[in-house]
Amino acid sequence: MAKDRYWDPEIETMPRKQLQALQLERLRWQIERCYRESPFYRERFDRAGVRPSHLQTLADLRHFPLVTKEDLRREQEAYPPFGRYVIAPRETWQELHPSTGTTGRPVNTIWSKEDARVIADHTARTMWSFGTRPHDIVQNAFSYGLWVAGMAVHYACALIGCFVIPIGAGTTQRQIDYFLSPGSTVLLATPSFALHMAEALRERGISPDEIPLRIGCFGGEPGAEVPATRQRIEQGLGIDCYDYYGLGEIAPTFASECTEKDGLHWAEDHYFIEVVHPETFEPLPPGEVGILVMTHLTREATPMIRYLTNDYGKVDLEPCRCGRTHGRIVGGILGRADDMIIYRGAKFYPVQVEQVVRKMPELSDEFRIELSRDERGMDRTTIVVESAYPQDEREQQNLVERLRRALKEALQVTPEVRVVSFGTLERTVFKAKRIVDLRQQGK
Numbered sequence: 087m088a089k090d091r092y093w094d095p096e097i098e099t100m101p102r103k104q105l106q107a108l109q110l111e112r113l114r115w116q117i118e119r120c121y122r123e124s125p126f127y128r129e130r131f132d133r134a135g136v137r138p139s140h141l142q143t144l145a146d147l148r149h150f151p152l153v154t155k156e157d158l159r160r161e162q163e164a165y166p167p168f169g170r171y172v173i174a175p176r177e178t179w180q181e182l183h184p185s186t187g188t189t190g191r192p193v194n195t196i197w198s199k200e201d202a203r204v205i206a207d208h209t210a211r212t213m214w215s216f217g218t219r220p221h222d223i224v225q226n227a228f229s230y231g232l233w234v235a236g237m238a239v240h241y242a243c244a245l246i247g248c249f250v251i252p253i254g255a256g257t258t259q260r261q262i263d264y265f266l267s268p269g270s271t272v273l274l275a276t277p278s279f280a281l282h283m284a285e286a287l288r289e290r291g292i293s294p295d296e297i298p299l300r301i302g303c304f305g306g307e308p309g310a311e312v313p314a315t316r317q318r319i320e321q322g323l324g325i326d327c328y329d330y331y332g333l334g335e336i337a338p339t340f341a342s343e344c345t346e347k348d349g350l351h352w353a354e355d356h357y358f359i360e361v362v363h364p365e366t367f368e369p370l371p372p373g374e375v376g377i378l379v380m381t382h383l384t385r386e387a388t389p390m391i392r393y394l395t396n397d398y399g400k401v402d403l404e405p406c407r408c409g410r411t412h413g414r415i416v417g418g419i420l421g422r423a424d425d426m427i428i429y430r431g432a433k434f435y436p437v438q439v440e441q442v443v444r445k446m447p448e449l450s451d452e453f454r455i456e457l458s459r460d461e462r463g464m465d466r467t468t469i470v471v472e473s474a475y476p477q478d479e480r481e482q483q484n485l486v487e488r489l490r491r492a493l494k495e496a497l498q499v500t501p502e503v504r505v506v507s508f509g510t511l512e513r514t515v516f517k518a519k520r521i522v523d524l525r526q527q528g529k
């Protein structure tokens with residue numbers, strides 16, 4: 087029966103033409119209500135000279151103005167605490183989810199009761215697509231509380247009918263205890279925390295074969311789609327590893343890989359994604375890399391129209407081998423615009439460094455990118471890595487040279503390299519902080 091393969095067969099395998107008709111209908115509804123009920127959107131549409139009636143096709147969305155996180159922050163400061171884009175009536179509100187605020191003051195997002203229901207449903211859809219079933223024991227090591235992913239997955243587990251362990255992030259040893267008993271079969275966490283758990287499992291002398299864990303899906307930061315990282319997680323925990331993607335302002339867990347592992351399917355019936363050129367902000371055709379722009383088709387409380395994310399990616403709208411017709415973000419999230427490092431004229435992302443580091447078995451999973459200045463005040467970038475086991479001086483020198491060569495090939499520039507001993511770099515249970523900027527401290 088199709089239900090066994092898909093959570094929602096009709097929606098997930100809907101022919102593209104029909105899916106686009108549904109998107110257009112929903113987009114019109116959203117644009118009209120934003121114009122009618124939100125002074126924030128009305129003022130912006132008026133300034134750009136667009137009216138809801140200008141939206142005749144999906145492609146017409148390009149004429150509507152983009153919204154940035156800074157726009158939302160300014161709006162909420164001017165009209166505290168939620169700004170003038172909360173549309174749903176107060177009595178329908180269910181939850182407040184501020185963004186994690188890594189780049190400034192948090193932005194408040196509200197879920198109405200219907201929003202929470204929709205998010206739970208499409209999160210169940212993603213979990214089903216990478217193999218979660220009612221008999222599973224789900225260890226939810228995403229942070230609960232204000233970080234959105236924990237709650238979304240929790241609600242989705244209830245819908246699927248799984249037995250859930252709401253452990254949240256933290257307490258690595260207890261995570262391992264639950265792998266052993268009652269024996270979790272599905273794990274959700276950030277990829278850096280997953281690697282940390284794999285390391286702790288090894289240190290306790292437990293083989294991955296001794297635990298029933300079979301699936302893991304990892305989000306909150308890129309990594310699960312970096313081949314060498316995926317391999318380390320799969321071998322270290324004895325599981326199939328999948329990638330998860332979400333954003334506080336949009337939805338926590340709205341895109342994941344299916345069992346084909348060929349890109350992150352997103353729920354096209356609820357989210358419209360455009361890819362735009364990073365300088366002109368003009369939409370790009372499928373297959374080209376640009377910045378992801380997202381629009382809520384069904385969100386009630388704090389809808390986003392053309393929200394400009396910081397994330398680089400490309401999309402594929404062709405049907406997947408799994409039979410789902412919904413689009414995929416392929417090749418993973420390639421980097422956050424904020425994380426781009428410019429060094430001696432070359433531009434690169436931490437994920438490119440990760441690809442190099444995780445391919446070398448002599449190195450542990452941890453690494454840092456240190457930005458500093460040399461004696462002459464010139465920028466210096468140093469990749470700090472950990473040796474996986476004790477090495478003599480000659481081995482280490484050889485390692486440094488190979489690492490420098492591999493980095494040069496991947497980044498088109500040669501950063502400094504420093505190898506420290508195993509366990510020196512801090513482990514994380516949340517999102518790993520890969521870039522350490524020492525320049526403000528005069529170093």
Ligand SMILES: [Zn+2]
Nearest residue numbers: 344346406408
């Ligand atoms: Zn698929």
